[in-house]
Amino acid sequence: MAWTQNPWRMLASIGLIVAAFSASAADNALHFDGANDQVAMPVPAALAAANSFSTTVWIKPDSLPTAARVFFAQTDTSNFVTLLMSTSGAILGYVVNGGATVSTRSTDAVTAGAWNHVAMTWDASTSTVALYINGVLQPSMPGGASSTGTNGLMTIGSRTDGAQSFPGSMDRFDLFNRVLTASEVTTAKAGCQAPAGASNSYAFDQGNAGGNNAGQTSLPDGAGGNDGTLQNFALTGTASNWVASDVTSQCSYAVGGTVSGLTGTGLVLQINGGGNASISANGAFSLSAVPYGATYTVSVLNQPTSPAQSCTVTNGSGTVSGPVSNVAVVCTAVAVPPVAAAAAIPTISEWGRYLLTALMAAFALFMHRRRSRANR
Structure with missing residues (x-):
C-alpha cells in the first residue's frame, strides 16, 4: 500500500539501504594518527592470561616511533597482554599473569609503509609466548618488562592510558581462545584469511574510505559482540580516518x-x-x-x-x-620443408624427331597448296 501511495519515498529508502550496505561492505582499514587516536573496549575474555590465546593483525606503520602499542588489554597491573612496536621495527609481546611477566622480542622487523602480518600466541600450560612476523616464527628472545596503563580496558592503537600511540593503519584484528598452529598462522598471512573459530573479530570495514565519517565511531566485533569505540579520530580525509585497504594484494x-x-x-x-x-x-x-x-x-x-x-x-x-x-x-x-626438385624436361628419341620432321613437312605442304588455291 505504501508503495502505491508514495513510490518515490520507498525508492529513496531502498537507495539509503543500498548505500549503507555498500559502505559497510567496503574493504577498509583504520588509520591512526600516532598522536592520540585509539579504539577502546572492555577487555575480551579471550585475553585472560590464565588461559591460552592467540592474536593476529595486519599493521602498516607510517614510521617507526620510539614505542607504539598495537594493542593493550589490562585487567590490572598484574594481569595484562600487549604488543609493542619498537623504533627498530621489532615487535615485542608481553603476557603478565598474576604479576609474572613472560615476554619475547622478534628478530625480524616490520616495514614502515607496507602491510605486515603480526601474530602472537600464548600457551598457558607452558607459560610460553611466541611471535610470528609475516608468517615466520621468531626465535625466542626475552623482551624485558612493560609499562602499564589504565585498568579494566583494552585499547587498539595505544596503551590503555592513551600513551604510546600507533602511527599508521590496521586491518583484520582477530582473537582466539586457543594456541594457533604455525601452519594456521602461515596460512592466515599467505591467504589473507583468519583461521576459523575467532572469539573476537574486527574487520575494520566501516565508513567511506577517505570521506566524511563523522558517524562511524564504532568498531564492530563480528564474532564476540565486544564492540570498540573510536576516540579522538578526525574521521575525514586520508589520515585519522577509515581508509582503503590493500591487504588482499599482499x-x-x-x-x-x-x-x-x-x-x-x-x-x-x-x-x-x-x-x-x-x-x-x-x-x-x-x-x-x-x-x-x-x-x-x-x-x-x-x-x-x-x-x-x-x-x-x-x-x-x-x-x-x-x-x-x-x-x-x-x-x-621450426623445420622448413625442402624445396621439391624441378621436373626433368623429357627428351625426344631419334624416331620421334623423324616423325616430328615429317609432320612439319606435311603441314608446310598443306599450307602451300591452300595459298595456291586462294590465288587462283
Whole structure:
C-alpha cells in the first residue's frame, strides 16, 4: 500500500539501504594518527592470561616511533597482554599473569609503509609466548618488562592510558581462545584469511574510505559482540580516518620462470587466458600476480617469427602457495620443408624427331597448296 501511495519515498529508502550496505561492505582499514587516536573496549575474555590465546593483525606503520602499542588489554597491573612496536621495527609481546611477566622480542622487523602480518600466541600450560612476523616464527628472545596503563580496558592503537600511540593503519584484528598452529598462522598471512573459530573479530570495514565519517565511531566485533569505540579520530580525509585497504594484494604472488632458445620475435605468453606479456629475450620473466590458493595456467599466445620458432611450456600450471618461478619456456626452430626438385624436361628419341620432321613437312605442304588455291 505504501508503495502505491508514495513510490518515490520507498525508492529513496531502498537507495539509503543500498548505500549503507555498500559502505559497510567496503574493504577498509583504520588509520591512526600516532598522536592520540585509539579504539577502546572492555577487555575480551579471550585475553585472560590464565588461559591460552592467540592474536593476529595486519599493521602498516607510517614510521617507526620510539614505542607504539598495537594493542593493550589490562585487567590490572598484574594481569595484562600487549604488543609493542619498537623504533627498530621489532615487535615485542608481553603476557603478565598474576604479576609474572613472560615476554619475547622478534628478530625480524616490520616495514614502515607496507602491510605486515603480526601474530602472537600464548600457551598457558607452558607459560610460553611466541611471535610470528609475516608468517615466520621468531626465535625466542626475552623482551624485558612493560609499562602499564589504565585498568579494566583494552585499547587498539595505544596503551590503555592513551600513551604510546600507533602511527599508521590496521586491518583484520582477530582473537582466539586457543594456541594457533604455525601452519594456521602461515596460512592466515599467505591467504589473507583468519583461521576459523575467532572469539573476537574486527574487520575494520566501516565508513567511506577517505570521506566524511563523522558517524562511524564504532568498531564492530563480528564474532564476540565486544564492540570498540573510536576516540579522538578526525574521521575525514586520508589520515585519522577509515581508509582503503590493500591487504588482499599482499596475498597475491607473481608467476614467472625462464625462457631459453629464443631467437625469433613476437613471442607472447599469457596466464589464465589474459595478462599477456611480450617476451623479447631469453632469461627470467614474470607474469601477472595470482591470489593465494588460486590455480594458474601459463600458455603461448603467439609463437615467434623471423625466424619461425615453436615454444613449449613446462611447469605451466599449478596452485599458488607463494611466488612461482619454475615455469620453463623452451623455444626451438621450426623445420622448413625442402624445396621439391624441378621436373626433368623429357627428351625426344631419334624416331620421334623423324616423325616430328615429317609432320612439319606435311603441314608446310598443306599450307602451300591452300595459298595456291586462294590465288587462283
